[in-house]
Amino acid sequence: MRQIAIFASGSGSNFQAIVNAVQAGTLKANIGLLVCDQPGAFVIHRAQSAGIPAFVFRAKDYENKQAFEREIQRHLEAAGVDFIVLAGYMRLIGPTLLESYGGRIVNIHPSLLPAFPGKDAVGQALEAGVKITGVTVHYVDAGMDTGEIIEQEIVRISTGETRDSLQEKIQHVEHHLYPVTLNHLFLTTGY
Numbered sequence: 517m518r519q520i521a522i523f524a525s526g527s528g529s530n531f532q533a534i535v536n537a538v539q540a541g542t543l544k545a546n547i548g549l550l551v552c553d554q555p556g557a558f559v560i561h562r563a564q565s566a567g568i569p570a571f572v573f574r575a576k577d578y579e580n581k582q583a584f585e586r587e588i589q590r591h592l593e594a595a596g597v598d599f600i601v602l603a604g605y606m607r608l609i610g611p612t613l614l615e616s617y618g619g620r621i622v623n624i625h626p627s628l629l630p631a632f633p634g635k636d637a638v639g640q641a642l643e644a645g646v647k648i649t650g651v652t653v654h655y656v657d658a659g660m661d662t663g664e665i666i667e668q669e670i671v672r673i674s675t676g677e678t679r680d681s682l683q684e685k686i687q688h689v690e691h692h693l694y695p696v697t698l699n700h701l702f703l704t705t706g707y
Contacts, residue, residue: 528559537695
């Protein structure tokens with residue numbers, strides 16, 4: 517069974533969806549660690565409630581990205597992690613982790629990549645006036661949301677859609693799609 521770490525920076529709704537899937541037995545994995553770069557993030561409370569250890573840090577406390585990624589790597593190794601799942605982690609993964617976990621890091625993004633990469637994909641979609649957006653699960657590479665696409669699901673944008681209503685629709689899809697995609701990935705690729 518995969519030993520995963522989840523990286524998150526915010527409230528942790530996708531983190532919770534993954535925890536729920538593991539607890540229900542629909543995602544065949546163990547969550548060995550939460551990595552969080554925001555000491556006040558609600559996801560830390562979610563991890564504590566689920567009994568999942570957390571490594572919490574502030575990037576500004578380190579000399580550079582390489583230094584904090586080396587520290588993350590030590591925690592991943594100590595937890596026996598063999599796969600990284602990004603769930604609202606708002607930092608690009610650098611060479612230190614990519615070299616050690618290349619091909620074993622995935623992310624979920626609130627658009628149909630390659631459309632609307634980076635921050636505020638929901639706002640970008642609304643501003644562009646598109647009628648369809650969605651959710652993408654993809655491998656992580658050195659770019660911003662440029663890794664190979666694993667799975668996508670469409671979300672339709674209604675007339676009069678607000679940022680909040682679209683965000684809610686997207687999160688509903690994310691909370692289902694991510695655990696299902698991860699489980700399929702683990703079962704079919706040997707990860």
